[in-house]
Amino acid sequence: MPLVFSAMKAIIKNRSKFLVLKERVKGAEFWTLPGGKVHFNESPLDALHREVKEEIGLEIKIIKPVGVFWFFRLLDKYQVVCTTYLCTCKGNPITLTQNPANECIIEYRWVTKKNF
Numbered sequence: 209m210p211l212v213f214s215a216m217k218a219i220i221k222n223r224s225k226f227l228v229l230k231e232r233v234k235g236a237e238f239w240t241l242p243g244g245k246v247h248f249n250e251s252p253l254d255a256l257h258r259e260v261k262e263e264i265g266l267e268i269k270i271i272k273p274v275g276v277f278w279f280f281r282l283l284d285k286y287q288v289v290c291t292t293y294l295c296t297c298k299g300n301p302i303t304l305t306q307n308p309a310n311e312c313i314i315e316y317r318w319v320t321k322k323n324f
Contacts, residue, residue, distance in 0.1 A: 211286035216256035217243035218295045219274055220266070225318035227302075229263070232312040234283060241292065242266075256293060263313055267298040 218241060220227040228239050244259040246252050253270060260268050274292040281288065302316055 213286060213288050214246040214252065215244055215288050215290040216246060216252050216259065217241040217290050217292045218256055218260050218268055218270075219292055220260075220268060220295045220297055222297055222318060225320055226324050227264075227297075228317055228319055228324075229313050230315035230317075232314050237314070243290070243292075245288075252291060253293075256295075260295075264302045264316065266302060268295040269298060270295050 218227075220242065227242065229242055230237060230239050242260045242263050243256060244263070246255040250258075256270065257268060260266050271294040274294050276289065276291050278287060278289045280286070
């Protein structure tokens with residue numbers, strides 16, 4: 209039976225820049241937004257707060273929904289339906305070393321809208 213997961217992603221804005229993360233998964237590197245899967249019996253917004261805190265140590269304020277996209281993880285054979293929210297950070301620094309989820313986040317950047 210095909211698997212479909214729900215996920216949340218944060219478009220975190222600080223002044224005029226947006227946060228992107230570089231991850232390494234199964235040897236491949238790619239740029240993405242902070243966030244991840246919604247757990248069973250967890251609200252989507254709670255999942256977004258949890259995932260961002262786990263990945264980069266940030267507390268966020270959710271502003272508004274932005275959109276929905278979906279993609280296939282061909283290697284893992286599942287589909288992800290992802291909802292994005294515009295967020296701001298509450299001022300704490302980004303911490304890649306305190307990563308309880310043990311994500312393979314290797315870099316982050318604040319990029320302009322033009323480069324987003």
